[in-house]
Amino acid sequence: MANFDWTLPRARRGALAVWRRNVLVWRRLLGPAILMNFGEPLIYLLGFGLGLGVFVGQVADLPYLAFLASGIVASSAMTTATFEGMYSVFTRMVPQRTYEAILATPLEIDDILAGEMLWCATKGLMSGVAILLVGAGLGVVGGMSALWAIPVVFLIGLTFGGMAMIMTALADNYDFFSYYFVLLVTPMMMLCGVFFPIDGLPGWLQDVVQILPLTHAVALVRPLVVGAPVDAAGLHLSVLIGYASTSYYLAVVLVRRRLVV
Amino acid sequence: MRDVQPVQDAVINNGVGTMNDRPIVRGLGLRKTFAERVAVDGIDLDIPRGRCFGLLGPNGAGKTTTLRMLLGLTPFDAGTLTVFDLPMPERAREVRARVGIVPQADTLDPDFSVAENLRVYASYFGLSRRQVEPRIDGLLDFANLGERRDARIDTLSGGMKRRLTIARALVNDPELVVLDEPTTGLDPQARHVIWSRLSELRDASKTLVLTTHYMEEAERLCDELIVVDHGRILDRGSPRALIKRHVEPEVIEVRGGADAVIAWPEIQAARTERMGSSLYCYTREPAPLLNRLQAATGIVFLHRPAGLEDVFLRLTGRELRD
Known part of the structure; x- marks a missing residue:
């Protein structure tokens, strides 16, 4: 297609400068950020886990609170990285013209988006770890294997940050993001095994959710958090890595078309 | 109209070193088409080192597009271009490391203070804190913003923002400074301050390339300029030579x-x-x-x-x- 530069992206060290810029901004908004990271999941977990748990009892051989907490570790990394990759990246790209300023330096779009994606993953990691800590406090973490969930949560952040940036590259305004939330994020939240096991879904829908990345994120994180063996880890990791790298590539190509004209 | 006469001007304006100073920018037959509009239609550029070179033209003449080509931010459809003898756009990263850019729009980072804007921008060039910190005071003085170093960007006037943007463009100690309409939208006082700062840069033997549609700006600052319209060069020369030639x-x-x-x-x-x-x-x-x-x-x-x-x-x- 004309006007698309499909050259493979090559991110360099400059990506870290973009990441560091975001860390510096975030540092001064630490108070509200921590409240969001810890306060909200705590309320969810206590409300659903304890309240609903009484009626639900065991789910997939786990106490409902443990089932839910381990699922929310994955889903909150998704939503946090998604928000960052859409609203914040759009703000920096369009109204704030931050990328225009950065493109006047040796950095290229490849570096900018790599830095942004790392930052999305960093924020996803912070919210995932916050829930992990809350969960540990509530006694649902099954042992040291939960530490392995941390790099996985980072990867989940990369995956959903990258996917969100594709939407950002295509967006004319913030309203556009509603489509993505309603058509993809909320359905994944409901169907990919965060609140209930996917084997309760109709057969065809079970096939559909297998192509959604959150399914694989939950399938990795849950056993790691509760201390159970992980099935098909290679498959789940490959799906997440595949989504992450493909969406980075597509986002770079789309933003190139938008900014380098 | 395209009879270029740079020889005589070069001797007048820069008597020394014209033999071994290769031009800082050389472009040949540059063309750029957007959708159905031809923005740049066969422009040749030959920008000498250590002088102020102007691109003068009405809105939509192709000035900004030409500047963006120099920086590797707009791929061109035809022609060849070198900056610092490096082929563009292939070596754009290296070129931009040695260039300071003052864009037309305000692109200061609203999330940071005045001094932080310089620091963060320097980090994009890979400069270490140790390299940058000693330079910051000098840059703030240059921009008359020493008192406002901790101020938020949204508290600055238009003139202050533009001065800070120029200071930001100098953070990597560039050989070439590219300015896209540096005084558009400023009041006369602010404009005169910018002009005196740009003259200082020229005197410090930086090469300046600027676009403008203010004649006074071009007459005051530019040693040499091209008049551009509809993506073509109509003529080239010093302001004095152009006046003599045409009116x-x-x-x-x-x-x-x-x-x-x-x-x-x-x-x-x-x-x-x-x-x-x-x-x-x-x-x-x-x-x-x-x-x-x-x-x-x-x-x-x-x-x-x-x-x-x-x-x-x-x-x-x-x-x-x-």
Whole structure:
């Protein structure tokens, strides 16, 4: 297609400068950020886990609170990285013209988006770890294997940050993001095994959710958090890595078309 | 119109070192088309080192697109371009490491203070804190912003923001500074401060490339300029040489009541251009016309030396550009 530069992206060290810029901004908004990271999941977990748990009892051989907490570790990394990759990246790209300023330096779009994606993953990691800590406090973490969930949560952040940036590259305004939330994020939240096991879904829908990345994120994180063996880890990791790298590539190509004209 | 005469100007403006100083920018036959509009239509560039080079043209003439090509931010459809003898756009990263850019729009980072803006921007060049920190005070002084180093960006005036943007463009100690309409939208006081800062940079033997549609700016700052319209170069030279080449040295503007004077032989003797009810008379011998105008009653007129604006209007026409 004309006007698309499909050259493979090559991110360099400059990506870290973009990441560091975001860390510096975030540092001064630490108070509200921590409240969001810890306060909200705590309320969810206590409300659903304890309240609903009484009626639900065991789910997939786990106490409902443990089932839910381990699922929310994955889903909150998704939503946090998604928000960052859409609203914040759009703000920096369009109204704030931050990328225009950065493109006047040796950095290229490849570096900018790599830095942004790392930052999305960093924020996803912070919210995932916050829930992990809350969960540990509530006694649902099954042992040291939960530490392995941390790099996985980072990867989940990369995956959903990258996917969100594709939407950002295509967006004319913030309203556009509603489509993505309603058509993809909320359905994944409901169907990919965060609140209930996917084997309760109709057969065809079970096939559909297998192509959604959150399914694989939950399938990795849950056993790691509760201390159970992980099935098909290679498959789940490959799906997440595949989504992450493909969406980075597509986002770079789309933003190139938008900014380098 | 494209008879380029840079030789004579080069000798006048830069008597030393013209033999071994290779041009900092060389472009040949640059072309860029957007959708169905030709933005740049075969531009040749040859920008000498250590001088201020201007791109003068009406809105939509192709000035910004040409600048973006120099920086590797706009891929061109045809032509060749080197900056610092490096081929573009392949070596754009290396080129931008040695260039300072002042964009037309405000791109300061609103999430940071004045001094932090310089620091964070320096980090994009891979400069370490140790390299940057000693430079920050000097840059803030240069921008007259020493007192405002911890101020938030949204508390700065338009002139302060532009000064900070220029200081930011110097953070990597560039050899070449590219400015896209550096004083557009500023009040006269702020504009004069910017001009004096840009003169300082030129005196410090930085190469400046700027676009503008302010004739006064071009006349004051530029050693050499090209007049661009519809993506083509109409002419090139020093402001003085362009004026000499294209217009008579003196202008008498008859404001209003053009009909009353149009038939005068003194008017007929001059080259005239009509704009609404005003008449512009370009001449080498203003005395007879001035005598007659002074004798007549009720005619408002202005006598002035010809300037770059007259050249500009002559070359690009008087119709409105939006």
